[in-house]
Amino acid sequence: MISIRGLTKRFGETTVLDAIDLDIAAGERVVVIGPSGTGKSTLLRCLNFLDRPDAGTITLGDVSVDVTRASKKDALALRRATSFVFQNYALFANKTAKENIMEALVTVQGRPRAQAEQRALDVLAETGLANKADSYPAALSGGQQQRVGIGRAMAIGADLMMFDEPTSALDPEWVGEVLDLMRRVAERRQTMLIVTHEMQFAREIADRVVFMDGGCIVEAGPPGEVLDSPQDDRLRRFLRRVA
Ligand code: ADP
Ligand code: MG
Numbered sequence: 001m002i003s004i005r006g007l008t009k010r011f012g013e014t015t016v017l018d019a020i021d022l023d024i025a026a027g028e029r030v031v032v033i034g035p036s037g038t039g040k041s042t043l044l045r046c047l048n049f050l051d052r053p054d055a056g057t058i059t060l061g062d063v064s065v066d067v068t069r070a071s072k073k074d075a076l077a078l079r080r081a082t083s084f085v086f087q088n089y090a091l092f093a094n095k096t097a098k099e100n101i102m103e104a105l106v107t108v109q110g111r112p113r114a115q116a117e118q119r120a121l122d123v124l125a126e127t128g129l130a131n132k133a134d135s136y137p138a139a140l141s142g143g144q145q146q147r148v149g150i151g152r153a154m155a156i157g158a159d160l161m162m163f164d165e166p167t168s169a170l171d172p173e174w175v176g177e178v179l180d181l182m183r184r185v186a187e188r189r190q191t192m193l194i195v196t197h198e199m200q201f202a203r204e205i206a207d208r209v210v211f212m213d214g215g216c217i218v219e220a221g222p223p224g225e226v227l228d229s230p231q232d233d234r235l236r237r238f239l240r241r242v243a
Contacts, residue, residue, distance in 0.1 A: 001026040001191060002160060007056035007067070009042050016042045017053070018215040024160070027189035031202040031223075034212035035238055040195045043212070044162045047193075048082040049075040061159050080108065083153035085163040089145045091137040091152075097124060097144075098133040101152045109156070119155050127151040127181055143174025150181050161185065163194040197242055203227055211235045 002024040009017040016039045024030050032040050045051040046067075047058060052075075053067040060081045065074040091100050098120045105116035124130050127147045137145050146166060153161050163182065167175045179201050186192060186205050196202060202209055202223060209226040211219045213234045219226055230236045 001061060003057075003059040004047070005057045007043070007046060007058065008054050009039070009046050009051060010054050016215050017046065019056070020215075020217060022210065022217065022220075024191060024193065026159075026191055028207045029186055029192045029194065029205050030208050030210060031206035032193065032195045032210045032212060033197070033199075033202065033238070033242075034218075038212045039215040040212055041164050044084070044164050044193065044195065047160070047162065048079050048084060050084070081158055082160045082162060083156045083158035085146070085149050085153050085161070085166045087165040087169050089137070089142075089149040089169075091145055091148060093137055096134050096136055097129060097140065097148045097151075100137070100148055101155050104152065104156055120151075123151040123155045124148075126154070126184075128177075141174055142170045143177045146170060146174070146178045147181055150178070150185065154185060160191050160193060163192065163196070165195050165197065167196065167198060199227065199239075199242055211238065213238070 004020055004022040007017055007020040008015065020043060032043065034040055042051055046053040056067050058065050058067060058078060060078060063077045063081060065078060092103065095103065098117065101120035101123055102116040105111045105119055106113060121133060124133050127150065129144060129147055129151065132140060132144060140148065166182070167178050170178060179198065183205065206223045208220060209223045210217055211226060218232050219230065219235050227239065230239055
């Protein structure tokens with residue numbers, strides 16, 4: 001369903017993504033691990049053109065884009081086929097939980113407000129936050145804010161949901177409820193690309209674990225192989241550090 005070929009991104013002289021090849025099947029859960037500064041966030045951001053890649057092709061469902069020639073329309077098509085959960089939630093502080101979820105439904109998807117509102121309320125019920133619909137982010141715990149962030153991504157109904165260290169900014173007490181919600185999303189066979197340092201969660205949820213280092217995919221495979229019998233020295237060192 002998703003096919004990435006030769007995806008390359010440079011910041012100035014630095015090559016941050018070095019010709020990444022990656023395929024993700026429909027319904028597959030892929031977890032990306034690796035040291036910080038290795039290009040994990042950049043990979044996710046390039047897939048929906050939050051960062052503009054310098055080379056490569058991205059095929060997502062029936063949209064196939066040569067990134068060097070991508071038009072505004074192509075970028076928009078990729079953005080519509082993906083949703084993004086940020087480490088720092090990235091909620092609008094001046095909008096309620098419900099309004100945060102409605103925003104993209106109205107402005108990007110062009111849905112009528114009443115329909116967007118109903119969808120937002122349905123999603124809030126699914127995330128266990130029905131009673132927080134009219135609360136502003138400042139009145140919510142970190143865990144609740146991130147559940148709104150995930151609800152916003154769920155509401156879009158994108159082919160690919162991407163999560164960039166969704167629990168890294170949370171106090172430990174809120175991590176469990178966010179991972180639980182992600183498990184529920186996964187149970188629907190939602191295609192997911194997740195950057196996380198939660199190794200136990202990775203082991204449990206991933207169909208495939210991808211280890212990145214220095215802008216390259218160094219090793220990839222089922223969690224049992226990658227996490228239990230790592231082949232590459234860099235992966236062995238990384239796993240010792242995060243264990
Ligand atoms: P990770 O998510 O694996 O920690 P990132 O994708 O955030 O890594 O960053 C990879 C590298 O790209 C880092 O060296 C970082 O400093 C650099 N980088 C990321 N974003 C920018 C940017 N907007 N401008 C310049 N350098 C950047
Ligand atoms: Mg990152």
